[in-house]
Amino acid sequence: MLDVTPAATPRARAPLPPAAAPARPLGSWSERLWAVLAPVDAAVLAHPFLTGVADGTLAPAVFTGYLVQDAHYLAGYARALALLGSRAEALADTAVLARHAAGTVEGELVLHAELLAAVGVDATALPAGPSPTTHAYTAHLLAAAALGAVADGVAAVLPCFWLYARAGAALAAAGSPEPRYQRWVDSYAGEAFAAVVEEVLALVDRLGTGLTAAQRAHAEAAALTSARYEWMFFDAALRQERWPV
Numbered sequence: 001m002l003d004v005t006p007a008a009t010p011r012a013r014a015p016l017p018p019a020a021a022p023a024r025p026l027g028s029w030s031e032r033l034w035a036v037l038a039p040v041d042a043a044v045l046a047h048p049f050l051t052g053v054a055d056g057t058l059a060p061a062v063f064t065g066y067l068v069q070d071a072h073y074l075a076g077y078a079r080a081l082a083l084l085g086s087r088a089e090a091l092a093d094t095a096v097l098a099r100h101a102a103g104t105v106e107g108e109l110v111l112h113a114e115l116l117a118a119v120g121v122d123a124t125a126l127p128a129g130p131s132p133t134t135h136a137y138t139a140h141l142l143a144a145a146a147l148g149a150v151a152d153g154v155a156a157v158l159p160c161f162w163l164y165a166r167a168g169a170a171l172a173a174a175g176s177p178e179p180r181y182q183r184w185v186d187s188y189a190g191e192a193f194a195a196v197v198e199e200v201l202a203l204v205d206r207l208g209t210g211l212t213a214a215q216r217a218h219a220e221a222a223a224l225t226s227a228r229y230e231w232m233f234f235d236a237a238l239r240q241e242r243w244p245v
């Protein structure tokens with residue numbers, strides 16, 4: 001039978017400390033992209049899912065549900081990266097995108113499997129399919145990677161890297177009293193993930209130099225859509241979103 005129990009209304013908590021804007025080369029495409037993404041980044045950092053991670057009040061079942069949805073998401077995201085890598089003109093860009101597709105599967109998804117196993121969930125037999133938001137977000141990434149210009153696809157995957165590195169840094173500064181949440185935070189807060197993001201930003205700036213204003217604007221819209229989905233992903237996890245029928 002359909003479970004229609006409403007998710008608990010989150011209490012208002014202190015927002016994470018405001019994060020400084022990232023330093024990007026003057027006039028670079030990533031500098032322009034940041035101007036597009038910054039308002040959504042601020043909304044993500046203020047989201048009760050993340051403030052609940054920071055103060056440890058996030059319900060464990062919500063975090064587990066997030067990990068299950070994220071495992072579905074990461075499968076689509078890794079495929080979008082691999083697909084984009086195959087379409088990139090420069091072999092150096094193919095290598096970057098293929099490496100991060102592999103890193104998603106061999107790093108992030110392995111950590112998710114460990115965090116899920118700690119609460120008795122088998123990541124090879126996930127207890128729920130993709131939620132509406134997970135489905136919509138991965139469909140957006142795969143469509144951009146398969147059907148858009150390569151710059152559209154790269155812009156679409158950028159917020160997945162950039163906003164998580166920002167959230168990781170802000171959460172690491174706050175620290176979480178809950179060890180399982182802290183382990184998740186650590187994976188996005190470290191220097192290794194920061195280096196991955198820098199590599200992707202360098203790729204973005206390389207691609208940006210060859211684009212017309214109209215091509216940039218088109219790709220920036222794809223990045224903004226992904227950033228909005230990042231906020232919605234945390235929100236869907238908090239609401240324990242399910243298909244209504």
Ligand SMILES: Cc1ncc(CN)c(N)n1
Pocket residue numbers: 070073074108159160161164230233
């Ligand atoms: C929804 C989402 N966006 C981004 C990330 C970081 N790769 C993630 N794990 N999940």
